[in-house]
Amino acid sequence: MKLTRKGKLSFLQPKQLPKNIVAGFSTRNGGVSRPPYHSLNLGFGTDDSPAHVEGNRSTFTRSFEISPHELLTVKQVHGNDILMIDETNLDLTHFSSVEVDAIVTNQPGIMLGVLTADCFPLLIWHPEKPIAAAIHAGWRGAANGLIAKTIQTISHHFLCLAGELQAAIGPGIGAHKYEVDRPVRDAFRRGTGFWDEISTETRLGHWKLDIPLSCRLQLEQAGLQPQQIEVAEQCTCCHPELFFSHRRDDGLTGRQMGFIQLN
Secondary structure, three states, rough: OOEEOOOOOOEEEEOOOOEEEEEEEEOOOOOOOOOOOOOOOOOOOOOOOHHHHHHHHHHHOOOOOOOOOEEEEEEEOOOOOOEEEOOOOOOHHHHHHHHHHHHEEOOOOOEEEEOOOOOOEEEEEOOOOEEEEEEEHHHHHHOOHHHHHHHHHHHHHOOHHHOOOEEEEEEEEOOHHHHHHHHHHHHHHHOOOOHHHEEEEOOOOOOOHHHHHHHHHHHHHOOOOOEEEEOOOOOOOOOOOOOOOOOOOOOOOOOOOEEEOOO
């Protein structure tokens, strides 16, 4: 992915986007929030001033020449429910309280957004058909099958093959900075996520966990080809100049956004 500027913003942009798709992963730069949320904090679910977050979202939407009501974010709860937008909606603000962790649409003009600060934002699109999705994947999302469920929903609802889709996995916390314990291991063993392939034991009852590898393997298992998946190289924990990180900053941090829009 390449670091791109648009207006005041800088964001990571996938390389294989078709012309009818706007998509990327925001950085923390270009906003008005003050420390520790400086500067482009896009998340209302923090202790940052709501006025600052509104200002940041206004800057963000202006940069992409859309109105604030065309940006659709939801209440993320680390679950595996999906919001489908398959008809015209003039007011998207009422979806902000809907508790889901993936959004799918075939409607042009709507910018889907998922907010992260160590979890992984996934963007999925079809290179020819009007299909776009945004997924919020932390360890729970990786363990509970949200990725496969989203792809199945897309395939069944829009009558396309999973192998036709493309995906980008945005920046999140790297395995070298992400140690987990037995409850996480048990959740993966009960669910999905390729525990054996993505975990490395560091000490008794603790493992380093490679969530982006889990996401990639799940996308491939669902039917995407390796060359159709792009993964951001940056670790949010290691790049304070670019990204917010919940673990690095002990929870006192903002949120960046993975975003995608059909034109």
